[in-house]
Amino acid sequence: MQRNRFRRTAVLTAIAVFATVLAGCAASGSRVQAGDDAGPPVSGGTLKFGVLDAPANLDPHSGSSYPESLISSNVTDKLTYQNPDTGAIEPWLAKSWEINDQLTQFTFHLRDDVTFSDGSKFTADSVKENFDLLGRGDKGLGIVPVTAYWVGYTGTEVLDASTVRVSFDRPNAGFLQALSLYFSGILGHSTLQLSKEQRAVARNIVATGPFTIAEHVYQQKTVLKRRPGYAWAPASRKHNGEAYLDQVEIDVIPEAGVRTGALRAGTVDAILDVNNTDEAPLRAEGYRIVPQLIPGRDISFDFKTDKFPTNDRAVREAVKLGWNRDALAKTVLTSSYKVSTSVLSSRVPGYSDFSQDLKPDQAKAEQILDAAGWKKGSDGIRVDKDGRRLELALLGIDNLVNNKPAYQLIQQDLRKIGVDLQLNVLPIPDYTAASTQKGRWNVQVANQSRADVAVLEQMYSPQYGNISALTPDNPAYQEAIDKLSALSKTLDSGRRAKAAEQAQRFLLNEQVLTVPVYNPAQVTAAAPRVHNVGYEAQSRNVFYDTWLSPK
Template sequence: MPTRSLLPTATVLVTASLLLAGCAGSTDPAAETAGSSGPVDGGGLAFAIANDPISLNPSGTGSGNDTLYVTRQLVDSLLYQNPDTLELEPWLATGYEANGDATAFTFTLRDDVTFSDGSPFTAEDVKGTFDDIVAAGASSQAVSSFVGYDETVVVDEHTVEVRFTTPNAAFPNATASVGLGIVGAATREVPYDERGDGSALVGTGPFTLEDYTKDVETVLTARDDYTWAPDALGNAGAAHLDSVTFRVVPEASVRTGGLESGEFDVIGGVQPNDVSIVEGAGLPLVSRANPGVTFGLSFNLAHPVVADIAVREAVASAVDAETVRDTSLNDLFAVATSALATNTPSFADQSAYFSYDPEHAEELLEDAGWEEGSDGIREKDGERLSLDLVWITNFGPNQTSLELIQQQLKEVGIEVELSGSTVPDFVARQDAGDFDIAWGNSSRADGDILRTSFSAATTRFAVDDPELEDLLQAQLAAADAATRDDLLAQAQERIASQYYQVPVHELTSILGTQDAVHGLSLGADSRLDSLVAVWKDAE
């Protein structure tokens, strides 16, 4: 796909009018479905999700997509990334100015925004939020966006400058994420690790938290004074809905059944094998391929067995990704050909490194000294070629995919033990280095996600590769889009040639809805967008 510049190549003021010019042909979800009578105000939305939000602290750790579905409604971001154009557009900021070497970004802010507690939104809140994330360190999932952070300076009440000691060209894009959503002073006064239940959350979003019952539901109530949604969403005023209730329904079949019966207005995480059921019931689907790091196998290089590139390449040659996709998923999901998904800016195809060739896998293992044992599993110096693979149980096809991969690897003499768990347990295993292979993905519409996944400073995979590190840091310093694309293409090739990750399939986010629901959309990261423009037909 065409790549787009998300950062000025020189010191240029990006005003609201200039930013918005990029979305002239973009989709207006509300306008498409409103019909002649226009949207209906009122009513509540029952939204079934698979997992408890875990933490309602927008920048906290241990959260997954379902968490971000909820927190996106409570906090706004400085900029909005249009999912149709991938351009950055105004939100809390009317525009930004970048200096020539991408070490300073000056944001001009709206002067008509308030937090849910009535306090005005100012430059102090931007500084406070960013300083808060950096101070939280590893407790924040958003801290990786602040590499080289120096300080945030309040220029005046509605102007703020974010300064870095080293170039950070990806920062403007990062400000569009939920993790960098702005929180009020009342939130920041509460210790960071005590904000998980959301009771301290004060945001500028179109909804506020009414009630959170762990593992049961999260209830949000609309603000009546909200008037600053991104233009691309099609409703700059208060939300049409009165309330949204996110209900935790772990079983995919129960979510699908609840949609068919009318118990739920929207369900998240529609499984591939349920797509035909939803379509057969005549109910609409909303889907979007996820940008970012593809679903694949990433290796813990701190463990000697998989630190051997021959073993990693053998795994890559033994995995038949197309069969995995066809068996576990459907045509809405693409076979992956790189660490980045095809709709990620700076994607570069690396399929030449990932041909299914089990005979080559066996040759690699033989040459590396792994000889076939009595039960078919290879051994070397008395050690069995047995690998521990960790994965998250929040996406149904994961188990089917991994059981098939397990069988494919067994055919070449590699034993795999599958260890499925919840998101917090998965993260804890990774943090402890207690795994050989991790199965997962990460969604973000910026190639810089390779840095957060594979840089020595942030990786959970013990990658220590100076050549790759130079590329990842250089792309962060490149203000020119074409230069950045080239560097990220080189980084993808380095990751592929060293088999740090074996890409298997891309993710597609799928929601199911009732016919009566209108204006529902997925954002640039393919997670649930703001619900400010969503409405339901009058009953």
């Protein structure tokens, strides 16, 4: 047992080594909370909160869009908590844990004072039921496993009423952090026995969190209600006990200008997805602007290597060098965001700065294309020796205010070097449907929020997401598996940092599988009476500590 106690200490130490990365971001303004000096918090009231997108799937285990994960972040609790200020993994529903030396077995000691919103008790059986569905799915219920995080899951063993052991057939250094993510929220038995369709219905969501879902009208609003008796928040939160707010009404307001107008008119108290041009005026008018950079994989152009012409490394390299990052910073982004300097956000422990390798150089980009046999046609767009145009079909999500303007700027710059970038920037439901159309897209653009370097294995390894569509006959296929799996094989801070740097270099320079664009942020604007506007570590708004001054 002495060995196990040491193992947990080593894990927490390894995670905390990079804490200055996150703390530095907080100091620079990328993570702040508003109104902390406003005096003692006051309980009561309804916060009206305007958002861009409508949540379609309320099942916390499968709802993946920002508005869906925002709701699940407020109604569910997790076994572990990632401190948004330090990046450290802290106890939550699990009081403590041990990990074996191979990073394949995780033993959790659970709180015994937690209940679900239907009054049933949280126990080790609750964890096993949740984890078996997350790791294995259930065909009869239409539940698919969450494979990106649970590859190699072999099962959860109940050791006693408050102890479980989770096992994998391979090392999983990122597992503790994965358990802090929105999809890992613990659900009650009455929810877990339902079909996929029934689990997405608001009244069927039973969890342990500080809020419950009181009402849901699709494409209009979702109302969260304070749960009486809640008393098991992580120790580093601003308070314990029940949430301060009686209710949170999340209103869907797709147009940025209308959201801003609603805030000014007092129809809502705070808004998310603040339009760039509105940040400075709102701040000048006395509203609080509260940004937080989203950790994980930045907004990136991920190339499909199995499709012409992005199967040509020269094309990928030219796109990497062929557009102006300084212009993006000056004309599209505000100080709430950052131009990418790696495929990882600077808020992720293990981030390395590749800004020198990402410097724009259109002359070099043209030389690369010339050498690869791409000649400019009469309309300025290049063609290969067979007369095929250098056209790239891009699929992106229109869920962040900067996305479309950023892609349009890049489109204009790439046209100057002879690349025709064809933009398809769609709302989340349309994007999700279009992303299943295999073989249609050269470039797929999105970000993945996760404050752990394992996000790179999750997205790019052929054993996981394989977003670059590497095939076994590609020389980079096995190299990708080897370099990305190294991220999950150690919690030693030095070895994991080295593996992280090598993985980023492989993706950005050696194979040019991705071209990062910018680090997105969540930007909230709040009326002065709204206090403690905050985010969890993955930059989802959480309302547990938020309170309102009386009108």
